[in-house]
Amino acid sequence: MTNYQFNIHQILNKIREQGAKIVGLQFPEGLKVHATELAHKIEDETGAMVLISGDPCYGACDLSDNVMEGMVDLLVHFGHTPLPIDYKVPTLFVEAHYQLESMEILKEALKFLEGKKKIGLVTTTQHLHFLEDAAHFLEENGMEVLMKAGVGTLPGQVLGCNFSSVQDLPVDAFLYMGSGNFHPLGIKLSTQKPVIIADPYLNQARNIDEFTDRILRIRFARITRAKEANKFGILISSKEGQCRWELAKDLKKMIYNEGKEAYLIFMNEINPPSLLPYMDLDAFIVTACPRIAIDDSKMYKKPLLTPQELEIVLGRREWEDYEMDEIKY
Template identity: 60%
Template sequence: MLNYNFKIAEVIEKIKELKAKKIALQFPEGLKIYSTSVANEIESKTNSKVIILGDACYGACDVSDQDMMNLVDLIVHFGHTPLPLNYKIPIIFVEAYSLINIEDSMKKSLKILEGYNNIGLVTTTQHLNVLEKMKTILEKKGKKVFLKKGIGTKEGQVLGCNFSAIKDLPVEAYLYVGSGNFHPLGIKLFTKKPVIIADPYMGDVRSIDEFSDKILRVRFAKIVKAGEANNFGVIVSSKEGQFRLELAYHLKEMIQNSGRKAVIIMMNSITPALLMAYRDLDAFVITACPRIAIDDASMYEKPLITPQELEIVLNKRDWSNYEMDEIKYDENKNIINSI
């Protein structure tokens, strides 16, 4: 029935151990299709009341623990690994490993990787269980494979806003195993090195370069347009894992010091419809999820830019030094509020 391992037996055991009576289940968008059958199974095999959290969820940055603290004893969050946050109630994180076979696409990737000896191997939560297998396939062909653990991520794992596991690896190219362009685009913009995608879902192997060039051209256009703005909205997220209010204050001051105006707007979800209300603002700087400005750009009428892009607008950073925005943590699990 399921294409992912939801580890239901383990979850049920843990629920019984914690004596949790009220449980919320949270799934990212791609896994919500399985949510009702998982909820039914957990409810039928425990004495607990189970609810599904139906709002959009894209990461462990948005676990709703604050909202649910007086309503449930436990949240079971599927599809992501925990971030270094101080979650307010017990949470079980279930990676939901994909059951898809990665070998065929990995083998296909070897042809494109022929010219490279030192490879950075990267994947997402859904394939971390087969990381060793991936490594072995590459090593058998004589590749030297580089991996490291990130801050808030596991070995070889990247998030859309966290590339610490691939920072400064001495490699010539990266092999990303997984689906879609979202993570490979981030890897490319972060490392500026060749990124090859081995996509086991589509069964193909491709480079992200053309797509990332297109995105960079869009970013350049947004930066130019934001350069004409006089009134900025600096957006802060109320989601715990995206909350960077101090950074927003700093950016507001930077904008004001350049002779322009800025206001700070706090939001939970950021949508084109919600931003339409601010007719007097010309551009928005996003301190929330760094990928909103990059990946959803075409949905918004006015330019949305990242903090680093604002630095380019204000002539504090050169375009040649373009950098991805990341959400980083210090050793006390606090989000770092600077660029």
């Protein structure tokens, strides 16, 4: 079972400081199990009323502030750090720290880093607090650790839509601390450097290369199929941190200039049922969260493409220049 720690005193102090009478709580899926426990403690300690957001949440780009505006005095958002966008209600961002029980996973990762001297150390929000210990461990083993801040990110932090903290970093390899393959895939494609994963959830170290090859084969198949498309749907998110309206309009013009049809579709939640009314279209372009087209593609009957993949479909980009989609804040 995962072990997360919240700074409850930070939350209580902020509520008292704001004099908040109604407090909204928002969690990503993996942390929703803590919602009622924290709500009980907040109401018991402060007397404020708590409103829990039950909607899916995918990051700091996806706050409930637009829905809760006028309902809550303060929104407490767990598990992410703020992005440089305007939030509609006062928002406290609370990091959810995963507690690493030992450094054994880093010892495993050393086997994959043999011969590498300069290491870029990277992670996501929930693991930022032990980057310092990890850096010290690597340095004790004769390596030089490099980290830098990105656009809207802290040193060593990557988002699912933003890999600016790893780009142009002069390292021999990257060590990613965290779960899953999407973030290290983005690091690999953004830098073309070796990426080793130290996964504290699976207690496993691995190289991203095998997964990268498999994903690129899947993407190539989607792109090849979309080359036969004549009618495209361009999906635009109503979530403020994911809405790329100008990009969507540019893509529509690009498709039109190739003699094909394109339709702009504005929605809050992109999922298979939401696209069912548009099955007369041949393919869809996702201008919302870049993860949707990559992580969820097998759920859709029609190809879901990123804007960069559309460029390949239309002959405006070579396959050899494939890159991940990013949201530039």
